[in-house]
Amino acid sequence: MVTAKSSKKLVVSKDWCKGCGICVELCPKGVLTLENGVINVEDEELCIKCGLCELRCPDYAIYIKKEEDDEI
Incomplete structure (x- = not known):
């Protein structure tokens, strides 16, 4: 059985x-x-991935990316 695990990364x-x-x-x-x-x-x-930086960046230079890893 394979399950997907989601995580977020600051980019x-x-x-x-x-x-x-x-x-x-x-x-x-x-x-x-x-x-x-x-x-x-x-x-x-230490980043809690709240998204405030992404929300207010006028240049779209920072964002939170959702990553999915497969676990077996």
Whole structure:
């Protein structure tokens, strides 16, 4: 029997980021920082995948991706 396990992953497109810092200000866990004018994920393990960064990014540079892994 095979079951699907869903998880989420934080994805950042540094090429699209303009360094506005909106996501940094909204992150409730303080996971995001600005480094050299682009977004940086300090510790993805602390990220609760709430989606606030994705919701407010004007450049669509950060989003939560749903991943599915098959378990046997």
